[in-house]
Amino acid sequence: MMSIKIFPIPAFDDNYIWILHNDEYAVVVDPGSSAPVDQYLAAHNLTLTHILITHHHWDHVNGLESLQADWGCQVFAPKDDRIPGDLAYVQEHDSIQLPELDINFKVIETPGHTLSHICYFNDAWLFCGDTLFSIGCGRMFEGQPAQYLNSLEKIRKLPPNLQVYCTHEYTLSNLEFALHIEPENQGLQKLKKTVTAKRKMNQPSLPVLLQQELCLNPFLRTNDPELKNALNQYLNKTITSPIDCFADLRQAKDQF
Numbered sequence: 001m002m003s004i005k006i007f008p009i010p011a012f013d014d015n016y017i018w019i020l021h022n023d024e025y026a027v028v029v030d031p032g033s034s035a036p037v038d039q040y041l042a043a044h045n046l047t048l049t050h051i052l053i054t055h056h057h058w059d060h061v062n063g064l065e066s067l068q069a070d071w072g073c074q075v076f077a078p079k080d081d082r083i084p085g086d087l088a089y090v091q092e093h094d095s096i097q098l099p100e101l102d103i104n105f106k107v108i109e110t111p112g113h114t115l116s117h118i119c120y121f122n123d124a125w126l127f128c129g130d131t132l133f134s135i136g137c138g139r140m141f142e143g144q145p146a147q148y149l150n151s152l153e154k155i156r157k158l159p160p161n162l163q164v165y166c167t168h169e170y171t172l173s174n175l176e177f178a179l180h181i182e183p184e185n186q187g188l189q190k191l192k193k194t195v196t197a198k199r200k201m202n203q204p205s206l207p208v209l210l211q212q213e214l215c216l217n218p219f220l221r222t223n224d225p226e227l228k229n230a231l232n233q234y235l236n237k238t239i240t241s242p243i244d245c246f247a248d249l250r251q252a253k254d255q256f
C-alpha cells in the first residue's frame with residue numbers, strides 16, 4: 001500500500017471525489033461528476049479500473065455511468081435500486097479486491113444518513129462517504145437515531161490509526177457547531193486554528209486520523225460525560241442515554 005497515492009478531486013461546492021492510484025491504474029470513490037475525474041485521469045495518464053460507491057445520493061453517483069461507459073470498469077455499490085450503472089453489489093463483511101493496485105477493502109453497512117449507506121476500510125484507510133465527517137456526521141435523512149448511532153459504533157471499533165476520507169469539506173462549519181456546544185474544549189480550539197490555516201491556503205482539511213475524531217468529534221463521544229454535560233447545559237435538559245445524546249446532538253446541529 002506504500003506506493004498508493006490518494007488525492008481529493010474537488011467537485012461541486014464542497015465534495016471530494018477521492019482517487020487512489022499507483023501512477024498506472026486508478027480507483028475513484030463516489031464520482032458525483034465524471035468531468036473532473038476524466039480530467040485528472042488524462043492529466044496523469046491513468047487507467048480507471050474500479051469505482052467504489054458509498055450511497056445513492058446524486059453528488060456521489062452521477063458520474064458513474066459515464067465513467068463506466070468509457071472505461072468498462074467494475075463498480076462496487078450497496079444494493080439499492082436508486083444507484084444507476086452495472087453494479088457489483090457488496091454488503092457487510094464482504095471483501096473486495098483491487099488487483100491492479102494490489103489492495104483490498106472490507107465493507108461495513110452504516111445506515112443512518114441513508115438506509116443503504118456502506119463504508120470501505122482496510123488496515124490504513126476508511127472511506128466513509130457521508131456517514132462521518134471530521135467533527136461531524138451526515139444528516140439523518142433516512143435512518144433512526146439508534147440505527148445511526150450503531151453505525152458510528154462500528155466505526156468507533158475500527159483501528160484508531162486509520163486515515164479517514166470523508167466526502168465533504170465541512171470541517172470548519174462542524175467545528176463552529178462543536179465549539180458552540182463545548183466552547184472550553186481545547187482540542188477543538190487547537191484544531192480550529194490548524195484547519196483555518198489550511199483552508200486559507202486552499203488545502204483540504206482531510207483526511208483525518210480516526211484517533212482525532214474519537215477524541216474530538218461530538219458524534220463519536222455520546223458516551224463521554226463531558227460532552228453530555230455540555231449538551232445538557234446547551235439544551236437545558238437532562239440526557240440519560242447515548243441514543244438520546246446522539247438524537248439531540250443531531251437535531252441541535254440541524255437547527256444550528
Ligand SMILES: [Zn+2]
Nearest residue numbers: 055057113130
Ligand atoms: Zn449523501
